[in-house]
Amino acid sequence: MSVQIKRVYDKAEKADGIRVLVDRLWPRGVSKEDAKLDDWLKEVGPSKELREWFSHDPEKFDEFKRKYKEELKNNKVQTEELNKLINRSKEHDEQLTLVFGSKDEKHNQAIVLKELLDHQ
Numbered sequence: 001m002s003v004q005i006k007r008v009y010d011k012a013e014k015a016d017g018i019r020v021l022v023d024r025l026w027p028r029g030v031s032k033e034d035a036k037l038d039d040w041l042k043e044v045g046p047s048k049e050l051r052e053w054f055s056h057d058p059e060k061f062d063e064f065k066r067k068y069k070e071e072l073k074n075n076k077v078q079t080e081e082l083n084k085l086i087n088r089s090k091e092h093d094e095q096l097t098l099v100f101g102s103k104d105e106k107h108n109q110a111i112v113l114k115e116l117l118d119h120q
Contacts, residue, residue: 023043
C-alpha cells in the first residue's frame with residue numbers, strides 16, 4: 001500500500017483510498033460529512049505541549065520531528081495508535097491517505113507519520 005498525505009480542506013477523491021485524520025483536534029470549518037474520513041486517530045497526533053512548542057515554525061521542524069518520534073515511541077497510547085496505522089498500511093492494497101489540517105504542507109505531523117510508514 002502506498003501512503004500519501006493530504007489537507008483535510010482539499011477535496012476528497014476516490015483515489016485517496018482509506019482516509020485517516022491524524023490530528024488531535026478536529027479541523028475548523030470542516031464537517032464530518034465533507035471530510036469523508038474512514039477513521040480519526042487523534043491520539044497519534046503530537047501532544048498539546050509539543051504542538052504548542054512547535055507552533056508550525058519551519059525552523060523548529062527538525063527538532064519537532066525528533067521530539068514527535070520520541071513521543072510516538074515512549075507514549076503507550078500514541079504507540080498503539082501508530083501501530084493501528086502501520087497495520088492498516090500493511091493489510092490493505094488500496095491507497096492510504098493521512099489527512100491533516102495544517103496550512104503548512106511541508107512541516108506537519110503527517111509528514112513524520114508518512115516517513116515512519118514508508119520505512120515499515
